[in-house]
Amino acid sequence: MDNPSSTLEIVHTKTVVSSIVLDASWPEKILALASRRVVVVDAALGQWASWVADRIKTDTVLSLSISEKGKSLATVQKVYEWFGRTGVMRDTLVVGVGGGVLTDLVGYAAATYLRGLPFAAVPTSLLAQVDAAIGGKVGVNTPWGKNLVGAFHPARVVALEPEFLTTLPLREWRAGLGEVMKSALIHGGWLYDALDTIELTGENAALWTPLVKETAKIKVELVNQDLYEDGPRMFLNFGHTIGHALETLLGYGVLSHGEAVGLGALVELALSERLRGLDVQVRIRVYRWMRAWGLPTTFPRLDFSRLWQQLQGDKKARSTGLVWVLLEDVGQPVLVPNIPEDLVRSVIKDLS
Numbered sequence: 368m369d370n371p372s373s374t375l376e377i378v379h380t381k382t383v384v385s386s387i388v389l390d391a392s393w394p395e396k397i398l399a400l401a402s403r404r405v406v407v408v409d410a411a412l413g414q415w416a417s418w419v420a421d422r423i424k425t426d427t428v429l430s431l432s433i434s435e436k437g438k439s440l441a442t443v444q445k446v447y448e449w450f451g452r453t454g455v456m457r458d459t460l461v462v463g464v465g466g467g468v469l470t471d472l473v474g475y476a477a478a479t480y481l482r483g484l485p486f487a488a489v490p491t492s493l494l495a496q497v498d499a500a501i502g503g504k505v506g507v508n509t510p511w512g513k514n515l516v517g518a519f520h521p522a523r524v525v526a527l528e529p530e531f532l533t534t535l536p537l538r539e540w541r542a543g544l545g546e547v548m549k550s551a552l553i554h555g556g557w558l559y560d561a562l563d564t565i566e567l568t569g570e571n572a573a574l575w576t577p578l579v580k581e582t583a584k585i586k587v588e589l590v591n592q593d594l595y596e597d598g599p600r601m602f603l604n605f606g607h608t609i610g611h612a613l614e615t616l617l618g619y620g621v622l623s624h625g626e627a628v629g630l631g632a633l634v635e636l637a638l639s640e641r642l643r644g645l646d647v648q649v650r651i652r653v654y655r656w657m658r659a660w661g662l663p664t665t666f667p668r669l670d671f672s673r674l675w676q677q678l679q680g681d682k683k684a685r686s687t688g689l690v691w692v693l694l695e696d697v698g699q700p701v702l703v704p705n706i707p708e709d710l711v712r713s714v715i716k717d718l719s
């Protein structure tokens with residue numbers, strides 16, 4: 368026997384290209400992906416279901432009642448059952464149409480059914496267009512933590528269609544702005560300054576196109592450096608360490624995801640001041656934006672020891688402890704492990 372070896376190696380080389388389509392050509396791009404397409408759409412979207420189905424030429428549509436509370440494995444099971452009934456096959460394209468809850472959940476169903484079906488995302492909320500539908504993280508909540516069951520399954524096409532935003536309720540504009548603000552804080556540039564003058568109205572949704580594109584671009588750049596979130600992609604979790612814990616502890620849906628991220632950003636900015644010398648003016652500015660947009664700025668009353676315990680189960684926790692995202696300055700995020708409990712307690716007390 369020559370050259371004995373103790374391992375055999377398989378090098379996985381499959382590359383999935385995700386096209387974020389910024390113009391009206393997205394139906395053609397989706398049509399080109401597969402000869403059979405099935406659609407799962409948020410049942411609350413009314414006329415948008417047939418609007419999309421007509422454009423991508425399919426009448427196989429599941430209208431799914433969905434909410435943050437129902438972003439669960441039980442709902443995934445319903446989607447699997449529908450996949451079974453409609454006879455989807457390995458080359459059937461699954462198209463998810465809705466906000467981030469729907470695209471996360473349907474993306475996860477697509478990632479796992481038949482060990483992976485091709486997926487396309489048609490995000491309809493601001494939050495999903497600038498963040499949730501981009502980058503391939505799909506998944507669902509568990510009773511003990513947010514987004515703890517999931518996969519990396521990039522959508523082949525992500526359609527950024529401004530038309531959807533014309534029907535978006537005000538609370539969802541605010542929620543989306545929570546994530547836009549996060550991206551502006553970690554990236555800086557014109558987006559950060561633009562937030563001073565933003566007006567919350569869907570009347571002319573096309574006016575939001577530059578902001579949507581820029582926020583999407585920030586995410587794409589980070590995902591391209593680090594698809595599996597071992598490094599710089601973690602910066603996108605700014606505001607989320609506290610935000611996810613709040614969503615779980617208060618009960619899913621009590622605060623919207625964007626509202627929770629906004630409150631998380633205030634805490635993580637205050638921690639950044641104490642630990643990384645961030646200028647307090649940044650938090651003052653963020654506070655002013657959040658007040659102007661109608662996002663909550665007062666930390667909800669809750670037992671700190673429960674919050675602390677919840678934080679230890681965060682997705683970013685490692686066996687060596689929890690990794691936080693803080694800012695040294697606008698556009699200069701850093702990863703900071705193991706912030707002491709007393710410091711977090713005192714910052715939250717100040718914000719309550």
Ligand SMILES: NC(=O)c1ccc[n+]([C@@H]2O[C@H](COP(=O)([O-])OP(=O)(O)OC[C@H]3O[C@@H](n4cnc5c(N)ncnc54)[C@H](O)[C@@H]3O)[C@@H](O)[C@H]2O)c1
Pocket residue numbers: 409411412434435438465466467468469471491492493494495498499500501502503504505514531532533534535536539542543623624625
């Ligand atoms: N995968 C990721 O990388 C990632 C990133 C950020 C957030 N997320 C997830 O995204 C979710 C939040 O997404 P969301 O804020 O879009 O929530 P959502 O999907 O619940 O949508 C918010 C509300 O807006 C409604 N809606 C959506 N589009 C509409 C439209 N065009 N017109 C009228 N109503 C519309 C929905 O029916 C829903 O009631 C969270 O579960 C969060 O974990 C995922």
